[in-house]
Amino acid sequence: MLExxxxxxxxxxxxxxNEVDLHVERGHVHGLIGPNGAGKSTCVDLISGRxxxxxxxxxxxxxxxxxxxxxxxxxxxxxxxxxxxxxxPQLSVADQLDLAAEIVGEPDVDEIVAALRLGETLRRRCGxxxxxxxxxxxxxxxxxxxxxxxxxxxxxxxxxxxESLSLAEHLAALVRQRQTTxxxxxxxLEVVYRVCQRLTVMEQGRVIASGxxxxxxxxxxVIEAYLGSAA
Amino acid sequence: MTVNETNQHTAEAREPARTPEPPTxxxxxxxxxxxxxxxxxxxxxxxxxxxAWAVMMLAGFAMPYVLAAYPLQLAVQGTTMGLLAMSxxxxxxxxxxxxFGHAAFYGITAYATANLANxxxxxxxxxxxxxxxxxxxxxxxxxxxxxxxxxxxxxxLTLAIGMLIWVWAGQTPSVSGGFNGLNVTFEGDxxxxxxxxLINPVNAWPLAWIALMAGMALLWCLSRSRFGRRxxxxxENKERTTFSGHRTYPALVLAFVLSGLMAALAGAVSVLxxxxxxxDSLYWSTSGMALIVAVIGGIxxxxxxxxxxxxFIALQASLSASSHYQVVLGxxxxxxxxxxxxxxxxxxxxxxxxxxxxxxADRHA
Amino acid sequence: xAVQLLNGLAFGVLLLVLSSGLALIFGLRGVVNFAxxxxxxxxxYIGFSATTHLSFWAALVITPLALASLGIVLDRYGLRxxxxxxxxxxxxxxxxxxxxxxxxxxxxxxxxxxxxxxxxALAGSMSVFGVRYPTYRLFLIAVGLLVCVALVVWLRLSxxxxxxxxxxSDRRVAAVFGVDVDRASAIVVGLGSGLAGLAGxxxxxxxxxxxxxxxxxxIQTFIVVVVGGLGSLGGAMIAALVLGMANAIASVxxxxxxxxxxxxxxxxxxxxxxQGFAGTRTA
Ligand SMILES: Nc1ncnc2c1ncn2[C@@H]1O[C@H](COP(=O)(O)OP(=O)(O)O)[C@@H](O)[C@H]1O
Ligand SMILES: [Mg+2]
Numbered sequence: 034m035l036e037x038x039x040x041x042x043x044x045x046x047x048x049x050x051n052e053v054d055l056h057v058e059r060g061h062v063h064g065l066i067g068p069n070g071a072g073k074s075t076c077v078d079l080i081s082g083r084x085x086x087x088x089x090x091x092x093x094x095x096x097x098x099x100x101x102x103x104x105x106x107x108x109x110x111x112x113x114x115x116x117x118x119x120x121x122p123q124l125s126v127a128d129q130l131d132l133a134a135e136i137v138g139e140p141d142v143d144e145i146v147a148a149l150r151l152g153e154t155l156r157r158r159c160g161x162x163x164x165x166x167x168x169x170x171x172x173x174x175x176x177x178x179x180x181x182x183x184x185x186x187x188x189x190x191x192x193x194x195x196e197s198l199s200l201a202e203h204l205a206a207l208v209r210q211r212q213t214t215x216x217x218x219x220x221x222l223e224v225v226y227r228v229c230q231r232l233t234v235m236e237q238g239r240v241i242a243s244g245x246x247x248x249x250x251x252x253x254x255v256i257e258a259y260l261g262s263a264a
Numbered sequence: 265m266t267v268n269e270t271n272q273h274t275a276e277a278r279e280p281a282r283t284p285e286p287p288t289x290x291x292x293x294x295x296x297x298x299x300x301x302x303x304x305x306x307x308x309x310x311x312x313x314x315x316a317w318a319v320m321m322l323a324g325f326a327m328p329y330v331l332a333a334y335p336l337q338l339a340v341q342g343t344t345m346g347l348l349a350m351s352x353x354x355x356x357x358x359x360x361x362x363x364f365g366h367a368a369f370y371g372i373t374a375y376a377t378a379n380l381a382n383x384x385x386x387x388x389x390x391x392x393x394x395x396x397x398x399x400x401x402x403x404x405x406x407x408x409x410x411x412x413x414x415x416x417x418x419x420x421l422t423l424a425i426g427m428l429i430w431v432w433a434g435q436t437p438s439v440s441g442g443f444n445g446l447n448v449t450f451e452g453d454x455x456x457x458x459x460x461x462l463i464n465p466v467n468a469w470p471l472a473w474i475a476l477m478a479g480m481a482l483l484w485c486l487s488r489s490r491f492g493r494r495x496x497x498x499x500e501n502k503e504r505t506t507f508s509g510h511r512t513y514p515a516l517v518l519a520f521v522l523s524g525l526m527a528a529l530a531g532a533v534s535v536l537x538x539x540x541x542x543x544d545s546l547y548w549s550t551s552g553m554a555l556i557v558a559v560i561g562g563i564x565x566x567x568x569x570x571x572x573x574x575x576f577i578a579l580q581a582s583l584s585a586s587s588h589y590q591v592v593l594g595x596x597x598x599x600x601x602x603x604x605x606x607x608x609x610x611x612x613x614x615x616x617x618x619x620x621x622x623x624x625a626d627r628h629a
Numbered sequence: 630x631a632v633q634l635l636n637g638l639a640f641g642v643l644l645l646v647l648s649s650g651l652a653l654i655f656g657l658r659g660v661v662n663f664a665x666x667x668x669x670x671x672x673x674y675i676g677f678s679a680t681t682h683l684s685f686w687a688a689l690v691i692t693p694l695a696l697a698s699l700g701i702v703l704d705r706y707g708l709r710x711x712x713x714x715x716x717x718x719x720x721x722x723x724x725x726x727x728x729x730x731x732x733x734x735x736x737x738x739x740x741x742x743x744x745x746x747x748x749x750a751l752a753g754s755m756s757v758f759g760v761r762y763p764t765y766r767l768f769l770i771a772v773g774l775l776v777c778v779a780l781v782v783w784l785r786l787s788x789x790x791x792x793x794x795x796x797x798s799d800r801r802v803a804a805v806f807g808v809d810v811d812r813a814s815a816i817v818v819g820l821g822s823g824l825a826g827l828a829g830x831x832x833x834x835x836x837x838x839x840x841x842x843x844x845x846x847x848i849q850t851f852i853v854v855v856v857g858g859l860g861s862l863g864g865a866m867i868a869a870l871v872l873g874m875a876n877a878i879a880s881v882x883x884x885x886x887x888x889x890x891x892x893x894x895x896x897x898x899x900x901x902x903x904q905g906f907a908g909t910r911t912a
Contacts, residue, residue, distance in 0.1 A: 081507065107509035119507075121500040127302035132493050133508040134299075142299045155302035174508060362717050409900065416661050416716055417899055420855055424895040427848065431888045548848070552724065559721055588736070594728025601721045602711070 034059040034214050035080065035182055040089035042075055049075040051238035052089070057182070057231070062208065062215040064229035064246070066222070068259050071235040073218045074116050077184045080216070081113040082106045093182070107137065110181035114171045114188060116218075122160030126151060126170055129159065130177065137178025145173050148207040149200075165192050169200070176207070182214045189221045197221050201228050222260070226250075234259060310488065312616075317481065317567075324473045328466045336465040342577040343472040344534040345554060346570030347479055351526035352551065353558030353569035354483045358492060359519050360499040361414070364551045365406065365422030366527040368429045371546035373399030373531030378448040378541050379439060388450045388459035392536060396528045403524020404517075411516040414502075423548055430546040445542030448535060459536065468537040475533050476570060479526050484566045486522065495519050556593065560600050562607025571608060631760045633877045639766040639835070641873020642773035643828055645866055647846065648853040649777055650824030652865040655854065657793060657817040658708055659716060663723040666847025667730035668822055672696050672829025673838050674738045677745055680833065685748035688833075693826035700822025704815045712814075727843070735840050742839035751834075769831050776827060777866060780820075784862070793817055852895040 035057040042050040050072040057063045065073050078084040080091060082103035091099045098106060121129045130151075134142045146152055149169040154162045159170055168188060175183055188204070189197035201224040208215050219225050225232065226246055233243040236258045242249045249255055328336060352366050377395030380386050386394070410421045433440040440446060450459035455471070462468045486492045497505045498512045505512055535541055544550065554573070561572020576593065583589040600607050651665045672692050679688035711719065746752065747765035754761045784790035792813045836842065853872055857864030872891060879887035 083503075083507075103506050104509050104511055107507060113507060115504075119501060119504045121497055121504065123500055124496065125302065125306060127297075127299045128306065128493070129497070131299050131303055132497055135490065136494075136508050136510045146299060152297055155297045155299060156305060174504065177508070356717075360717075362720065413899065416720065417855075419717075419720065420851060420895065421899045423848070423851075424892045424899065427892045428889060428896065431892065435885060435888065549844070556721075556724065588732060590728040590735075591732035594725040594732065597725030597728070598722055601718050601725065605718070 034061075034094065035216070036092040037076075037080070038090045038092065040076070040079060040091065041087045042072075042079055042084060043087050048238050050079060050086075053235070053238070053240055055233055055240065055243070057214060057216060059181075059214055060212055061230040062205065062217055062228050064225045064232040065216055065218045065235065066220070066225060066232065066259065067235035067241075070237075072238040073235055074186055076235070077113060077186050077216070077218060080182075081111060081184055107180070110179075111184070112137075112175045112178070112180040112182075113184035114175040114186055116186040116190065118164075118167050118171045120159045120167055120170050120174065123158060125156055125158055126162070126166075127155040129170070130155075130173060133174050134177045137180075139177040139179070142177065145176050145207070148203050149173050149176075150203070165196050165200075168192065172204070176211075176213070179211060180213065182216070183208070184216045184218075186218045187220065188217070189219055189224055194221075197224050198227075204228070307488075313484070317477070317484070320567075321473075321477045324477065325470060327473070328469050333465060336469060338577050338581050339574070340465050340468050340472045340537050342574040343476040343570070344530050344537070345557065345577060346476055346573035347530035347533060348527055348550070348554040349558040349561065349569035349573045350476075350479060350483060350566060351523045351530065352555050353561070353563035354487070354526070354566065355520060355523035356555075356558070357563045358487065358495040358499060359411075359516055361411070361516075361520075362419045362555065363422045363523075364419050364548050364555070365424075365426035366524065366554065367546050367548065367550035368406070368426040369399040369403050369524045369527040370531040370534070370550065371433070371541070371543075372402050372429065373528040374535040374541040374545055375433070375440060375446070377532060377535045378446050381448050381450050382446075387452045388454040388536070391450075392454070392532045395535070396525070396532050399528025399531055400521060400525045403521050403528070407517045407520035407524065411520050412513065422551075426546065426548055426551060430543060430548070433543045433546050440543050441541070443543075445540055445544075448539045448541070450536075450539065454536065460539070462536050463539050465537070472533050472537055475529055479529060480566050480570065483522075483526065487566065491515070491518070556597050560593075560596055560607050562609025562611075564606050565609035565613065568607050568609030575608075630881070631758045632762060633881045634874065635757070635760075635762050635766065635770075637874040637877025638870070639770055639873070640876060641870040642770045643832060643835070644846070644849055644853050644873055645777055645869035646773045646824050646831070647828040648850045648857070648865045648869050649780060649862060650821035650828075651850055652854050652857065652862050653793075653817050653824075654821040656862070657814055658704075658712065660708060660719045660723065661716065661851075662821070663720055663847070664726040664730065665723075665821075665825055665850065666843030666845075667727040668696060668699070668825040668843075669829045669832070669846065670838075670840065670843030671730050671734055672826040673833050673842065674734050674829075675826075676830035676833045677738070677743060677838055679830075680745060680748070685751075685834070688830050689827075692830040693823040696826025696829070697819040697823030701815050701819040703822070704818035708818060709811060709814065731840050731843070740840060742837050744837045745833040747834040765834055769835055772827075772831065776824070780824075781862065781866075789813070789816060849891055852891045855895050856898045 035055070037053050037055040040050055040053040040055075041048060053072075053076060055076075065076065067073055075084065079086050082101060082105075086099055089099070090097055093106075093109065093111060098109070098111075101109070124132070130142050130146065133139075139145075146155065149172060151166065151169055151173060154166050154170075159167060162170075168191065172185065172188055175185065185204075189200060192200060205228040207213075217225065217229060229246055231244065232246045232249045234241050234249060234255045241258055242252050242255045250260060327339060331339060348366060348370055352363055355366075356362050373395045376398040377391045380391035380394055381388060384391070406422065406425055410418055410425070413421055434442070450462075452459060454462065457467060462471065494505070494510060494515055497508075497510070498515060502512055531545070534545070553576075554569075557572035557576045558569035559572075561570065561575070562568030579592060580589045583592065604611060647665070647669055651662055654660055654662050654665075672695075675695055676688040676692045679691050683691075708719075711722065747763075751765045751768050753764055755764045755767060756762070757767065784794060792809070793816065832842070849872065853868045854865050856872070857866070857868035872894065875890050875894070876887060879890045
């Protein structure tokens with residue numbers, strides 16, 4: 034589905050993403066974890082087209098999309114949410130969902146609204162609803178139009194423990210039903226272990242482990258770099 | 265049309281084929297609104313606005329019977345400035361871009377029309393048509409160059425372009441008439457009436473009024489169209505809109521050109537109703553004034569800027585003896601920006617909404 | 630030619646003083662102050678009255694101080710409460726202020742333009758580089774350059790200057806590190822207005838006074854600040870001198886094109902560097 038080959042990106046002298054190789058299977062929820070500053074968001078930026086890779090290649094369904102535009106990628110089926118919520122504060126929730134739905138051709142917005150439990154907020158402006166609700170609007174915008182690959186950048190950040198778990202549950206059900214492949218960047222490990230079929234761990238721009246969650250979480254290197262002894 | 269299409273879309277998708285209880289849905293406390301219902305509720309006020317527009321349109325034609333020649337002359341001036349203010353205000357509302365260069369499209373149209381009428385045998389209608397095309401053409405060029413630039417840089421860019429054209433006009437008296445301005449002699453009919461007689465406000469008023477009301481209707485419909493909503497989305501969050509798969513550059517260019525076209529229309533009305541153009545029409549303060557009255561009138565509504573322009577012309581005329589209109593204008597602008605962003609139109613809207621709620625409560629009681 | 634270059638320098642220095650103020654305020658408050666030209670015009674008239682009633686030397690001290698106090702009041706009771714507003718709101722606000730000040734000046738001093746003769750000590754001309762040149766303009770060049778050098782040195786070396794530079798690069802971070810941003814801001818807006826005041830007095834005997842003089846020079850000042858990279862004081866200083874010179878050279882070499890020069894410069898700069906107004910550095 035998605036393959037990164039030697040993907041590298043540098044902010045000036047800092048190599049935020051360094052020779053990353055990654056393989057994401059169709060239909061999987063693929064977790065991408067690692068300490069802050071590991072380069073996860075930058076990876077998402079590269080896959081979604083927000084930034085251009087310094088070197089390396091991105092393959093999507095076998096095609097090289099490294100130099101495609103954001104818009105091309107969105108219509109080809111790659112979409113994303115943002116770590117720093119990106120919504121339309123002055124538009125009502127209904128308005129922005131409808132608008133985006135119509136651009137990408139989503140026939141059933143209400144299914145997404147129901148899955149993310151946004152029904153109550155539809156008529157309110159996005160700037161007026163709670164942080165958790167804004168997060169869900171951001172995610173809803175990413176899910177519109179049946180994208181094949183959705184990149185979620187810390188969807189549970191800033192949510193309470195209970196909120197995170199319930200969001201994860203609803204999201205997992207929705208993407209399973211819609212057969213969406215997901216790359217999930219998340220710090221909330223319980224969420225990660227519950228929903229991910231594969232896990233990749235990054236540190237300082239490099240992949241330090243990748244595989245089945247139960248294998249990855251027991252590797253000494255991962256424990257040292259990220260999980261700590263508690264895991 | 266747009267609305268219908270969207271609705272059908274959603275309607276189709278909601279046909280029985282859908283499972284009533286999708287497996288994803290944990291027993292939700294309440295089915296809640298659908299997106300479609302919510303949008304329909306948002307549009308409920310539209311018919312009132314449309315009705316108000318129609319009443320105003322009709323009432324406007326009575327003006328020549330109500331007003332004496334001088335006030336009517338001022339009212340014609342008000343429509344010209346109103347069109348310009350509307351074009352700048354609409355651009356600002358839809359794209360968040362503040363133009364100090366719209367006077368260029370206004371002035372270019374006026375000058376082009378004037379020179380075509382004076383030096384070629386073209387009929388007034390053809391001269392005006394070509395003039396508007398040239399004004400809009402200039403807007404296309406400026407749009408392609410500038411719309412990518414956001415914020416204050418955009419204001420400065422449009423200012424620089426406008427001033428370059430002003431300098432050029434000042435140095436080319438054969439086209440601009442230099443400091444004295446240019447008098448125009450229209451020969452022949454314009455829409456069935458002798459064009460030269462449009463200098464009489466009684467003849468000019470219906471034309472100016474129709475231009476204003478038509479422009480207003482066009483921009484209002486555009487704001488509500490799919491295109492207008494996408495523009496709002498771009499203004500609100502350009503990056504998110506790109507990530508929703510929408511190309512922002514062509515949309516912004518088109519918005520700028522439409523707004524420039526409206527400024528060109530203002531220039532056409534101005535030259536037709538005064539038979540005169542001066543380089544002042546190209547100066548940045550022409551855009552600046554139009555911008556101010558737009559903000560005071562309220563750019564949140566298409567009716568705001570023309571209302572602001574009319575009020576401004578009236579104020580200017582009534583205060584001209586003491587010449588203190590500047591302090592009034594400046595103070596009103598400051599007050600509006602500080603305590604009533606949204607301008608007069610927003611106040612009216614709020615009052616209407618409160619009134620409606622009051623009446624509604626009454627009915628239910 | 631030497632005379633033309635000196636003329637260019639004189640105008641450049643005037644722009645320099647004026648745009649330093651604008652750049653400072655932008656750097657710290659993020660406000661593009663449309664009222665800056667009006668403040669300059671007001672200062673020219675205050676300087677005019679102070680000169681006629683007291684003396685030019687008194688005007689040279691009083692006017693910048695008066696304008697600086699006005700600036701502090703504006704910041705304290707105006708800008709501070711509006712600092713969270715959109716930049717375009719601030720443009721409108723200061724635009725409105727321009728009208729108020731212009732009307733005020735027209736009411737107090739009248740609409741006709743006025744001129745002021747240099748004080749006796751600075752009247753007449755001196756010979757420099759083998760040409761005779763009006764003493765007053767040489768004085769203007771000297772004072773302007775001196776003030777700007779002092780400003781740069783102060784920003785670089787003093788503790789307050791460090792605060793101001795810190796707050797310009799990032800207000801929030803500066804606040805976290807204990808910089809009193811409000812105080813820094815009052816100083817900067819006061820200083821910026823004071824510089825407009827100085828430019829105004831200096832302009833009195835050099836250009837003629839009219840209520841329009843603010844608007845005319847404001848656009849040139851914007852150009853300087855844009856070309857120099859908005860908020861960057863060093864850039865603005867170089868740009869002011871270059872623009873003054875370019876004006877002078879163009880007016881000799883290609884008189885018909887000279888009027889285009891500033892706008893064309895601004896256009897090219899903004900097209901090449903659209904982030905012009907995004908750069909927020911001071912000194
Ligand atoms: N806009 C930027 N400019 C410069 N460096 C950046 C920028 N964004 C991120 N970085 C750096 O790149 C590295 C990776 O950041 P990021 O991808 O955001 O990490 P993560 O999402 O894993 O926390 C960090 O060292 C960070 O400091
Ligand atoms: Mg991140």
